[in-house]
Amino acid sequence: MALWSIMAAPLILSVDLRTIPDWAREIILNKNLIAINQDPLGIMGRRILKLDGDVQVWSKPLKGDHVAFVALFSDPDTTPIRVSVNLTDLGLTLYADYDLFESFSGNYIGKFHHTDIYSFSINPSGDVHAFYAQSATTKTGFCRNF
Known part of the structure:
Protein backbone atom coordinates (compact mmCIF):
# COMPACT_ATOMS: atom_id res chain seq x y z
CA MET A 1 0.00 0.00 0.00
CA ALA A 2 2.80 2.44 0.83
CA LEU A 3 4.64 1.89 -2.45
CA TRP A 4 1.32 2.13 -4.29
CA SER A 5 0.67 5.52 -2.64
CA ILE A 6 3.99 6.85 -3.97
CA MET A 7 3.07 5.81 -7.51
CA ALA A 8 0.16 8.24 -7.92
CA ALA A 9 -1.74 5.31 -9.43
CA PRO A 10 -5.53 5.30 -9.66
CA LEU A 11 -7.32 4.08 -6.54
CA ILE A 12 -8.86 0.95 -8.02
CA LEU A 13 -9.40 -2.15 -5.91
CA THR A 19 -15.79 -8.91 3.43
CA ILE A 20 -12.12 -8.30 4.17
CA PRO A 21 -10.50 -8.52 7.64
CA ASP A 22 -10.38 -5.35 9.74
CA TRP A 23 -6.58 -5.14 9.59
CA ALA A 24 -6.67 -5.14 5.77
CA LEU A 33 -1.60 7.04 2.33
CA ILE A 34 -4.61 8.06 0.26
CA ALA A 35 -3.65 11.74 0.75
CA ILE A 36 -0.13 10.99 -0.47
CA ASN A 37 -1.50 9.10 -3.49
CA GLN A 38 -4.02 11.81 -4.33
CA ASP A 39 -1.71 14.79 -3.75
CA PRO A 40 -2.74 17.72 -6.00
CA LEU A 41 0.67 17.87 -7.68
CA GLY A 42 -0.02 14.42 -9.16
CA ILE A 43 3.69 13.69 -9.54
CA MET A 44 4.70 10.04 -9.88
CA GLY A 45 7.22 8.80 -7.33
CA ARG A 46 10.59 7.49 -8.41
CA ARG A 47 13.39 5.41 -6.99
CA ILE A 48 16.10 7.69 -5.63
CA LEU A 49 18.38 5.22 -3.84
CA LYS A 50 19.36 1.57 -4.10
CA LEU A 51 21.19 0.50 -0.97
CA ASP A 52 23.06 -2.68 -0.06
CA GLY A 53 20.88 -5.62 0.89
CA ASP A 54 18.09 -5.14 -1.66
CA VAL A 55 16.79 -1.91 -0.12
CA GLN A 56 15.24 0.70 -2.39
CA VAL A 57 14.12 4.18 -1.36
CA TRP A 58 11.39 5.85 -3.38
CA SER A 59 10.42 9.52 -3.20
CA LYS A 60 7.41 11.59 -4.24
CA PRO A 61 7.22 15.40 -4.02
CA LEU A 62 4.02 16.68 -2.41
CA LYS A 63 2.23 20.01 -2.26
CA GLY A 64 3.68 22.54 0.18
CA ASP A 65 7.34 21.43 0.00
CA HIS A 66 6.49 18.08 1.58
CA VAL A 67 8.09 14.86 0.36
CA ALA A 68 6.90 11.28 0.88
CA PHE A 69 9.34 8.38 1.06
CA VAL A 70 9.04 4.61 1.01
CA ALA A 71 11.86 2.21 1.84
CA LEU A 72 11.32 -1.25 0.35
CA PHE A 73 13.27 -4.35 1.40
CA SER A 74 12.76 -7.20 -1.05
CA ASP A 75 14.81 -10.13 0.26
CA PRO A 76 12.42 -12.81 1.59
CA ASP A 77 15.22 -15.07 2.85
CA THR A 78 16.57 -12.88 5.63
CA THR A 79 15.64 -11.11 8.85
CA PRO A 80 14.74 -7.45 9.46
CA ILE A 81 17.60 -5.05 8.85
CA ARG A 82 18.61 -1.64 10.13
CA VAL A 83 18.80 1.05 7.44
CA SER A 84 20.53 4.40 7.82
CA LEU A 90 17.18 11.75 0.14
CA GLY A 91 17.30 15.15 -1.56
CA LEU A 92 16.30 17.06 1.57
CA THR A 93 18.57 20.06 1.07
CA LEU A 94 16.18 22.98 0.55
CA TYR A 95 15.76 23.72 4.27
CA ALA A 96 18.11 23.39 7.23
CA ASP A 97 15.74 21.35 9.39
CA TYR A 98 12.99 18.85 8.66
CA ASP A 99 10.22 17.27 10.70
CA LEU A 100 9.74 13.58 9.86
CA PHE A 101 6.44 11.75 10.29
CA GLU A 102 5.50 8.09 9.94
CA SER A 103 3.08 7.85 7.01
CA PHE A 104 0.72 5.13 8.24
CA SER A 105 -0.04 6.71 11.62
CA GLY A 106 1.04 10.31 11.04
CA ASN A 107 3.08 10.05 14.26
CA TYR A 108 5.92 12.51 14.67
CA ILE A 109 9.34 10.84 14.32
CA GLY A 110 11.46 13.86 15.13
CA LYS A 111 13.26 16.94 13.94
CA PHE A 112 16.33 16.36 11.78
CA HIS A 113 18.98 18.64 10.31
CA HIS A 114 19.42 18.12 6.57
CA THR A 115 22.85 16.54 7.19
CA ASP A 116 21.55 14.12 9.86
CA ILE A 117 21.31 10.35 9.49
CA TYR A 118 17.85 8.79 9.82
CA SER A 119 17.90 5.13 10.92
CA PHE A 120 15.02 2.67 11.00
CA SER A 121 14.30 -1.06 10.90
CA ILE A 122 12.60 -2.66 7.94
CA ASN A 123 11.22 -6.17 7.55
CA PRO A 124 12.04 -8.41 4.58
CA SER A 125 9.63 -9.77 1.96
CA GLY A 126 8.60 -6.49 0.47
CA ASP A 127 7.57 -4.81 3.71
CA VAL A 128 8.06 -1.08 3.72
CA HIS A 129 8.87 1.79 6.00
CA ALA A 130 6.97 4.88 4.87
CA PHE A 131 7.62 8.39 6.10
CA TYR A 132 7.30 11.95 4.94
CA ALA A 133 9.19 15.16 5.56
CA GLN A 134 8.28 18.80 5.76
CA SER A 135 10.29 21.90 6.53
CA ALA A 136 10.57 22.36 10.31
CA THR A 137 9.34 25.93 9.77
CA THR A 138 6.18 24.68 8.03
CA LYS A 139 3.66 23.69 10.67
CA THR A 140 0.94 22.33 8.41
CA GLY A 141 1.25 18.67 9.41
CA PHE A 142 0.29 17.47 5.92
CA CYS A 143 -1.16 14.08 6.82
CA ARG A 144 -2.54 15.13 10.20
CA ASN A 145 -4.95 17.79 8.91
CA PHE A 146 -7.96 15.63 8.07
Whole structure:
Protein backbone atom coordinates (compact mmCIF):
# COMPACT_ATOMS: atom_id res chain seq x y z
CA MET A 1 0.00 0.00 0.00
CA ALA A 2 2.80 2.44 0.83
CA LEU A 3 4.64 1.89 -2.45
CA TRP A 4 1.32 2.13 -4.29
CA SER A 5 0.67 5.52 -2.64
CA ILE A 6 3.99 6.85 -3.97
CA MET A 7 3.07 5.81 -7.51
CA ALA A 8 0.16 8.24 -7.92
CA ALA A 9 -1.74 5.31 -9.43
CA PRO A 10 -5.53 5.30 -9.66
CA LEU A 11 -7.32 4.08 -6.54
CA ILE A 12 -8.86 0.95 -8.02
CA LEU A 13 -9.40 -2.15 -5.91
CA SER A 14 -11.44 -5.17 -6.88
CA VAL A 15 -12.70 -6.39 -3.51
CA ASP A 16 -15.80 -5.98 -1.40
CA LEU A 17 -14.53 -3.95 1.59
CA ARG A 18 -17.32 -5.44 3.73
CA THR A 19 -15.79 -8.91 3.43
CA ILE A 20 -12.12 -8.30 4.17
CA PRO A 21 -10.50 -8.52 7.64
CA ASP A 22 -10.38 -5.35 9.74
CA TRP A 23 -6.58 -5.14 9.59
CA ALA A 24 -6.67 -5.14 5.77
CA ARG A 25 -9.48 -2.58 5.65
CA GLU A 26 -7.49 -0.24 7.93
CA ILE A 27 -4.53 -0.38 5.55
CA ILE A 28 -6.62 0.11 2.41
CA LEU A 29 -8.59 3.02 3.87
CA ASN A 30 -5.59 4.76 5.50
CA LYS A 31 -6.24 8.49 5.06
CA ASN A 32 -2.56 9.43 5.13
CA LEU A 33 -1.60 7.04 2.33
CA ILE A 34 -4.61 8.06 0.26
CA ALA A 35 -3.65 11.74 0.75
CA ILE A 36 -0.13 10.99 -0.47
CA ASN A 37 -1.50 9.10 -3.49
CA GLN A 38 -4.02 11.81 -4.33
CA ASP A 39 -1.71 14.79 -3.75
CA PRO A 40 -2.74 17.72 -6.00
CA LEU A 41 0.67 17.87 -7.68
CA GLY A 42 -0.02 14.42 -9.16
CA ILE A 43 3.69 13.69 -9.54
CA MET A 44 4.70 10.04 -9.88
CA GLY A 45 7.22 8.80 -7.33
CA ARG A 46 10.59 7.49 -8.41
CA ARG A 47 13.39 5.41 -6.99
CA ILE A 48 16.10 7.69 -5.63
CA LEU A 49 18.38 5.22 -3.84
CA LYS A 50 19.36 1.57 -4.10
CA LEU A 51 21.19 0.50 -0.97
CA ASP A 52 23.06 -2.68 -0.06
CA GLY A 53 20.88 -5.62 0.89
CA ASP A 54 18.09 -5.14 -1.66
CA VAL A 55 16.79 -1.91 -0.12
CA GLN A 56 15.24 0.70 -2.39
CA VAL A 57 14.12 4.18 -1.36
CA TRP A 58 11.39 5.85 -3.38
CA SER A 59 10.42 9.52 -3.20
CA LYS A 60 7.41 11.59 -4.24
CA PRO A 61 7.22 15.40 -4.02
CA LEU A 62 4.02 16.68 -2.41
CA LYS A 63 2.23 20.01 -2.26
CA GLY A 64 3.68 22.54 0.18
CA ASP A 65 7.34 21.43 0.00
CA HIS A 66 6.49 18.08 1.58
CA VAL A 67 8.09 14.86 0.36
CA ALA A 68 6.90 11.28 0.88
CA PHE A 69 9.34 8.38 1.06
CA VAL A 70 9.04 4.61 1.01
CA ALA A 71 11.86 2.21 1.84
CA LEU A 72 11.32 -1.25 0.35
CA PHE A 73 13.27 -4.35 1.40
CA SER A 74 12.76 -7.20 -1.05
CA ASP A 75 14.81 -10.13 0.26
CA PRO A 76 12.42 -12.81 1.59
CA ASP A 77 15.22 -15.07 2.85
CA THR A 78 16.57 -12.88 5.63
CA THR A 79 15.64 -11.11 8.85
CA PRO A 80 14.74 -7.45 9.46
CA ILE A 81 17.60 -5.05 8.85
CA ARG A 82 18.61 -1.64 10.13
CA VAL A 83 18.80 1.05 7.44
CA SER A 84 20.53 4.40 7.82
CA VAL A 85 20.18 7.19 5.26
CA ASN A 86 21.49 10.73 5.20
CA LEU A 87 18.71 13.26 4.63
CA THR A 88 20.90 14.96 2.03
CA ASP A 89 20.99 11.67 0.07
CA LEU A 90 17.18 11.75 0.14
CA GLY A 91 17.30 15.15 -1.56
CA LEU A 92 16.30 17.06 1.57
CA THR A 93 18.57 20.06 1.07
CA LEU A 94 16.18 22.98 0.55
CA TYR A 95 15.76 23.72 4.27
CA ALA A 96 18.11 23.39 7.23
CA ASP A 97 15.74 21.35 9.39
CA TYR A 98 12.99 18.85 8.66
CA ASP A 99 10.22 17.27 10.70
CA LEU A 100 9.74 13.58 9.86
CA PHE A 101 6.44 11.75 10.29
CA GLU A 102 5.50 8.09 9.94
CA SER A 103 3.08 7.85 7.01
CA PHE A 104 0.72 5.13 8.24
CA SER A 105 -0.04 6.71 11.62
CA GLY A 106 1.04 10.31 11.04
CA ASN A 107 3.08 10.05 14.26
CA TYR A 108 5.92 12.51 14.67
CA ILE A 109 9.34 10.84 14.32
CA GLY A 110 11.46 13.86 15.13
CA LYS A 111 13.26 16.94 13.94
CA PHE A 112 16.33 16.36 11.78
CA HIS A 113 18.98 18.64 10.31
CA HIS A 114 19.42 18.12 6.57
CA THR A 115 22.85 16.54 7.19
CA ASP A 116 21.55 14.12 9.86
CA ILE A 117 21.31 10.35 9.49
CA TYR A 118 17.85 8.79 9.82
CA SER A 119 17.90 5.13 10.92
CA PHE A 120 15.02 2.67 11.00
CA SER A 121 14.30 -1.06 10.90
CA ILE A 122 12.60 -2.66 7.94
CA ASN A 123 11.22 -6.17 7.55
CA PRO A 124 12.04 -8.41 4.58
CA SER A 125 9.63 -9.77 1.96
CA GLY A 126 8.60 -6.49 0.47
CA ASP A 127 7.57 -4.81 3.71
CA VAL A 128 8.06 -1.08 3.72
CA HIS A 129 8.87 1.79 6.00
CA ALA A 130 6.97 4.88 4.87
CA PHE A 131 7.62 8.39 6.10
CA TYR A 132 7.30 11.95 4.94
CA ALA A 133 9.19 15.16 5.56
CA GLN A 134 8.28 18.80 5.76
CA SER A 135 10.29 21.90 6.53
CA ALA A 136 10.57 22.36 10.31
CA THR A 137 9.34 25.93 9.77
CA THR A 138 6.18 24.68 8.03
CA LYS A 139 3.66 23.69 10.67
CA THR A 140 0.94 22.33 8.41
CA GLY A 141 1.25 18.67 9.41
CA PHE A 142 0.29 17.47 5.92
CA CYS A 143 -1.16 14.08 6.82
CA ARG A 144 -2.54 15.13 10.20
CA ASN A 145 -4.95 17.79 8.91
CA PHE A 146 -7.96 15.63 8.07
